[in-house]
Amino acid sequence: MTAEGREHSDPHPADQTTQTDAKVAAVPAGQAALWRTLTDSGDLAEEGQSWAELMHAQFDEAGDIHAAAVFAFVYDAPSRQLKPIGGSPINRVAAAAAVDACMSAVDQLRPVARGEMPGQSRASGMIVAAAPLIVKDIPVGVVVVEMQPDSQAAMRRAMRKLQWGSAWLRDRLRAEESTREETRYAAAVEALNTVIAVAERGDFSTATSAAVTDLATRFDCDRVALGLRRWRRTKVKAISHSAQFSKRMELVARLSATMDEATDQRAAVLWPDDGVEDTFATQAASVLAREHGAGHVFTVPLYAIDRFIGALTFERPADKPFDLKQLEILEAVGTVLAPILDEKRRNDRWLITKALESLAVQLKRLLGPAHLIRKLFMAGVIGLVVFFWFAQSTFEVSAEARVIGTVERSIVPGFDGFIADAPVRAGDVVAKGDLLVRLDDRDLELERLRLVTQRQRQQIEYDRAVATRDRAEINIRQTMIDQANAEIALIDEQIERTRLEAPFDGLIVSGDLSQTIGSSVTRGQPLLTLAPVDAYRVTLQVDERTIADVAPGQTGALRVTALPNETFPIRIEKITPVATYAEGATTFEVEAVFLGEAAALRPGMQGAARIEIDERRLVAIWTKPLVDWFKITLWRWSPI
Structure with missing residues (x-):
């Protein structure tokens, strides 16, 4: 049975909890050193290499598996990368098919076999078999063998050997994970203790002094210093066991340079750097150690939100080096402590300082790279400000308006009497001489x-x-x-005189006597009001806040509620000095006349009028009420 590219899983997978502590009765002399390294080394890379060579030897001893290579990898789930920790032969690189099989195994969480399956005779194709190393349902590694088995039974034995042999590596990686969890737990505890020390202090200066002193005591350091970044330089803010210190001290300058060195490299820097994989510049740290007697210097940059805000420098004597676990804990402490210190520093500033720094941050974002939306928004705002500053329009004053006749005549009886007839009422148009009221x-x-x-x-x-x-x-x-x-x-x-007739052509503005026929009237009692039909004027109720802008001779326009689509030009004739208070506002009555035909209007119509004052900037027009209110309020509360 052959199937090119088909994935195959062992139908009888071995129990992955099987221990491999049992040794072969007779161990060949060449493998004894490998077994010692596997059990006593303590280094994962050396142990992984020994495991790969031992597994390769076991496959060779089987005789019918014909293993070409064996590899062991550590799997990093966040980055989905495989890191080799062992391979046999030593100088051989895993084939692409082997890597693909490894990725399939960690994705499917089960053993995977790929390649041309062997038939009755030995197959010419290469088969790769991979088994994942699972700890707490999470893949932490994978082992793979490249082989040419003689039969399917040989292939199944190879798969079982691979799974049984991987149990030791799985347990080793489980121990590694436990160690890392212990380190993380210790780091969390130490960070929490330091945070408590900071939180218990009120102001920033006291909090930083307490933090560095607590760190120096907790981690057995000769000195711990804290510096904050400002204008691309780090200024020392606190030194352990020192309530006060001079900024001109040589020690302060060396500490500042050491902190700048780590912050500029954006990485934690250890001096001396023996055994550290990544190499960083340590000149400033070496000068600090040489001049001030430190045997080991470790500097951790402090990163908060989106920038490096400072650094922590730890010093120990030569006989107390930092181990890897302590370095990880100190880095974790710096990571947790940075945003807390930054927040306390921000809250401890003067209000004007906060405002200026916030303005500087916004300007930096506006003028620096990125933040495209912010730049477009500010460009739009500036464009609008420039437009409204230079753009001008006609400043107009709005007011409630009412149409009245130029002359209004009251129709009154000349003597006491009784109403005999009233053929007209309000709204009727009459001609000169028409009967309005007839007395008995x-x-x-x-x-x-x-x-x-x-x-x-x-x-x-x-x-x-x-x-x-x-x-x-x-x-x-x-x-x-x-x-x-x-x-x-x-x-x-x-x-x-019992016949009261219209003195001119006009409109009955008010009065309705049709319901009072036969009632008595007295001499001089107003019965009807008559206004001309072709001679009107307008009364405007102008708010006191804008009356100062209105003057006789100004022009404007009127629109009445009954005719909202028509505009009638008007001209201001008179401003009365009498104020009227109604509906919570004080207004002055302004009289205006029509400049054109107003045949469609009738006395009593109401609407709105707009008086043209002058040309002004748009921003001045729109902000006038606010500016006037501010002037009055400022004058009211001004002591002078």
Whole structure:
């Protein structure tokens, strides 16, 4: 059975918890050294190499497996990378197929075999078999063998040997993981203790002094110093067991240079660097150690949010070097401590300092690289400010407006009487001479009839006196006749005045007597109000905050509620000095006249008017209410 590229898993996987402590009864002399290295070395790379060579030897002893190479890898899950820790033959590099099989094994969490499966005779193709090393359900490594087995049974035995042999490596990696967890736990404890020491102090200076003294005591250091970055230089802020120190001290300068050295390299720097994989510049640290008697110097940069804010420098005597676990703990302490110290430093500043630093940060982001959206936003804001500063428009004052007639005539009776007829009411258009109101004249007609009868009787007496030539009687009767004629003329005048007619063409603005026919009226009582239909004016209620900008002769426009699509030009004629308080605002009445035809308007219509004042900047127009309010408030509270 052959299948090119097919994945194969052992149907009978060995128990991965099987221990490999049992040794072969007779160990060849060449393998004894490998077994000692495997069990006693303590170095994972050496142990991995010994394991690969021993497994390769066991495959060779089988006779029918024909292993070409054996490899062991440590798997880094976050980066998905394989790091070799052993291979046999020593100088051989794992084939691409072997690496692919390893990745499939860690992805599937089970053994994987790839290649041309052997048939009845030995296959010419290469087969790779990989088994993952799983600790707590997480792949931590993988082992792989490149082989040409004689049969499928030989291939299955090879897979079982690989799984059984990988148990030792799995346990070794489990121990490594436990050690790392212990280190992380210790680092968390130490970091928490340092954070507590910082949090218990109020101000930044006291907190930093407490932090470095606590670190020096806790990690058995001769001296621990803390520095903060400012203007690309690190300034020493605290030294353990020293409440005060001079910034001009030679020690402070050396500490500052050592901190700059680590911060510029953006990495923790150890001097001397024996056994450290990565090599960094340590000139400043060596000078500090030589001049001030330190045997070992370790500097940890402090990183908070998005930048390096300073560094911690630890010094120990020559007989107390830092081990790897302590270095990891100190780096973890610096990582935890950095944002806390930065926050306390920020909170301990003066308010003006906070404002200036915030402004500097924003300017740096605005003028520096990246932050494209911020730059576009600020460019837009600046563009708008420039536009509104130079752009000008007409400053206008808005006011509530009401249309009234140029002349309004009240229709009043000339004497007391009763309403007999009222053919018109408010809203009717009338012509000159049209009847508006007619008073009841029946009493006046009866009075006139009485006076006419009395005049006729006096006329008869007058004629008789003329016939008798009684001169005295003639004069008396003539006087009585003249009196009657005068009274009749008065009655006729009153009868004529019972008809109240329109004095001119106009519109009835107010009054409705149709529901009061027969009711009494008194002399001088307003019955109707009449206004011309072709002569109007406008009264504006201008707010007191803008009345100072209004002057006679200014022009504007009016729109009434009844005709929202039409605009009527107006001109200011008069500003009354009388203020009116209504609806929470004080207004002044301003009178205006129409500059054109206003045939569609009617007295009583209301709307809004806009008076054109002058040309001003847009920003001045929009901020005028705020500026005026600020001026008044400032003057009100100003002591001068």
